[in-house]
Amino acid sequence: MSTSPTSLTKAPEPEEPPVVLERPALTHGSLPRRAAPLALLAWAALGLALHLLLDVNPVVAGLVTAVGYTLLVCGWSRAVEGARKAQDRLVTAVVTSAFLVALLPLVSVLGAVLARGLERFDADFFNNSMRGVVGEGGGAHHALMGTLIVTGLATLISVPIGLLTAIYLVEYGRGALARYITFFVDVMTGIPSIVAGLFAYALFELFFGAGVRMGIMGSVALSVLMIPVVVRSTEEMLKLVPNELREASMALAVPKWRTVVKVVLPTALAGIATGVTLAIARVIGETAPLLVTVGITASDNFNPFDDRMATLSVFSFNQYATPGIPPQPFLDRAWAAALTLILIVMALNLVARLISRLFAPKTRA
Amino acid sequence: MRKTRARIAAIAVVSALALVTACSSDNESNDNGDGGTSGGNGEGGSELSGTISGAGASSQAAAQQAWQAGFLAANPDVTVNYDPVGSGGGREQFIAGGIAFGGTDAALADEELTAATERCGEVIEVPVYVSPVALIFNVEGVDELNLQPATIAGIFNQEITTWNDEAIAADNPDAELPDTPITPVNRSDPSGTTENFVEYLSIVAPDAWPHEVSDEWPVSGGEAAQGTSGVVQAVSGGNGTIGYADASQAGDLPSVNVGVGEDFVAYSPEAAANVLEVSERVEGRGQYDFAYELARDTTEAGTYPIVLVSYAMACATYESEAEAELVKAYLSYVISEEGQQAAAEAAGSAPISDALRQEIQPAIDAIAAG
């Protein structure tokens, strides 16, 4: 954590005593406008030059840039603007560079998926299955549909359960039961995905015999992973709805359930939609639980209650793990499937944003 | 205002639904239409239809894909699934009755055989996929390498630790061997490839390789990677690495010529298929069970002893007529010359010989409903 723990334990409402200025002057000098960005540019140019001309490791060059910029701006600011401003600039520099550092791998992953996924990202990929395909060609139509069906069913199972549970915990839950549920939802977030898959398999094995594989089994396994995420994020969002809104509604003699449905939920809708999207995103790329429950097939099967289905993640893994010769078309399909998964989530994100923009009441100016 | 929002939402939902309910794959809707347009093999299609599922060894996955393609071209109404869950999973599901046929890198163990017999009556187990296991390496400046079995064992047992070790230099007088440390790469998941390789080492170099034979790699501290792809990636990613992998996936990496008798033999499908010729069938396992004891210590010239033999498992009797017909037709295609050739092209396996085919054909012909 980037904050000192002592400052956190204090009661937050009354802020620290007003700052007494140490110097008689009422104002400090300030750095010229654009000083900070220009300094950053200068150091970035230096870092780039180090990397290009002197062949310094890019990581080292980046470090030089970050440290150099931070020291320069902080020192300058301390001299001109005083300690508090300097500290502020230090934190700005640290936060920004931490952000940039974090962005590097993320961009690298996205770049890799894009670069390699685009190779086979064509109409054939979406119109064809792998039925009767050897080597090149073929596609992931069957897997795309399988992923939509399996994840869709998982969402249908998880969202109502998760939403209602969160409502119970925030609006109704008092006493032991609520405490137990809160605790066990936490426990549930920790179920390893492969264990969820094995559990779903064992559950269906009881009814359908050994070796059973069905799309719905995958949905159940994913639901086990998804429900706690939905509950947790929804719970957080419902808690953030100000009590004043609930009280205002109650004061107008609106029944509690209508207060929840008409006031609390819409207020938290944007957050809930994001939470649900994140939950879907969390499970849509899961491979391990689907491997043991849904399996893989090369042909179309859109019936989640009968036999194996293909899903994008398993398809991708399968193409990577057991390629034929030459392996390149298999790897291309694997990356294209991964890219497709990312695009699906992107679309989901857009929908979530649309929902929150269309339906959420304005809460902030 | 409210209405517009609702309308937009409705449109979004409808279009999403339209996307989801889109029709089946192009390649499949053609197949299911009139068989004449896409089949094109003049037979006018077959009467077979239905779905059978198999599961098991991942080594067979690419070959199974090729077999399915070939089989479906002749029988457009049939669907064959193969789920490469691994040999152990395949055997378990086959015994439990979850799948019609299975694939396994190791023949059924005795107790498994008994359990499978309970399901099947007679169990059919035939070699369908024979593939050399290549010893791939990545050492700067070295393109060819001859190694005696004992040296191989020493390297993988981490007793020979640098590339310019005398044992290696002795067999490679012309190579410029660097003093790079050797990083042996093994499979991190239990696999038939590991079992076959370890079995080879323990038979040909029992002194240098004191470990027990199992599908799990016995030496710790080396580089371990998941699956054939992982091993290939690890070997090509490092310098001074050596690993064992299904030969078809070796790609551009050079591979070791293995000492057999007086010679050094490079892997090739023919050299690998030769091993089955000189090997003996395990006795006492039922008339349709063609499990082989591979002759790893052969000194026959032109034989590459590190091979993986993967079996197909099926039942002699199935409950339903349709299932029996399908399995019989599919496996007949798999062992046919055409099928074996298709696998050789798509997965780099070694086609089984005509003699072997004639030997195992009766086992597959015996499949019936009962």
Next chain:
Amino acid sequence: MSSSTELTHPDNQPQPPPEAPLFEKPVSRFGDRVFSSSAMGAGVLILVILAGVAAFLLVEAWPALWADPDEVPGGDGIVLYVWPLLFGTLLAALFALLLAAPLAVAIALFITHYAPRRLATALGYVIDLLAAVPSIIFGLWGLSELAPLTVEPTRWLEENLGFIPLFEGPASATGRTMLVASIVLAVMILPITTAVIREAFLQTPRLHEEASLALGATRWEMIRQAVLPFGRSSIIGGAMLGLGRALGETMAVAIVLSPSGGVTFNLINNGNPSTIAANIALDFPESSGLDINVLIASGLVLFAVTLLVNMTARAVINRRRDFSGAN
């Protein structure tokens, strides 16, 4: 107040005066009862599912717990089988959290309070997307892009900082080390951790922020006074969510890590302890009989660890429950 049922506010229910028959008892509405009991039903259902999972784990793990040590893979009994895996799991996950948590807070801060609004939206979007990248892709990325990059630096670490047990070496020739596995895990948990924290930072009451600024606070002082205390429970919650994911991450670790050693803190060698989840994924396909029970027993241990982590986190959060609108 008259609309609330006895379920909700039993303590401060105003006593109706006896002479007013209109308010004789609190109105219990049909809709309320249906709604509250279905909400409770959903909660109970979760308990049932979890009981199912726990029962499954216990039943399947039971034979392994009492098995003859010789029959457990490795031949030393279940405890010695699981211990290196548990160690590897904890090492990888904690190191990943150590890397990811400060970065996640920084990203969330940057997006909510530093970046220009338009850029912030786009960035938030990109990071959300990364939550969706399938774990095998992170695995492949770690294997093909990240691991080779680390070969040189780890060699440098070995030569210059080799006296620290973490960098004892010998450095791996392929880079498929615990260090890389942890970095991959850190990258994987960044999006979900960041999303939770960011969402909370965004909800900081604007009035608190403005009050702080109006008193002359710099941006950092405002963040320290208003934003961080408000988001504290979410920071811990997000970190725990991330830790949970790191502990249970399967495919990426299975692909990236070279698991062939025992218990060691050595981050840059190729002989690493495996993790429980990766080990299940690697061994499960070829397992049968008791081996499966042993694997599930290791899953049970992982389950217990996560339980412990969550209990701790919940305790920390509960001790500092401020700012929630609904309490």
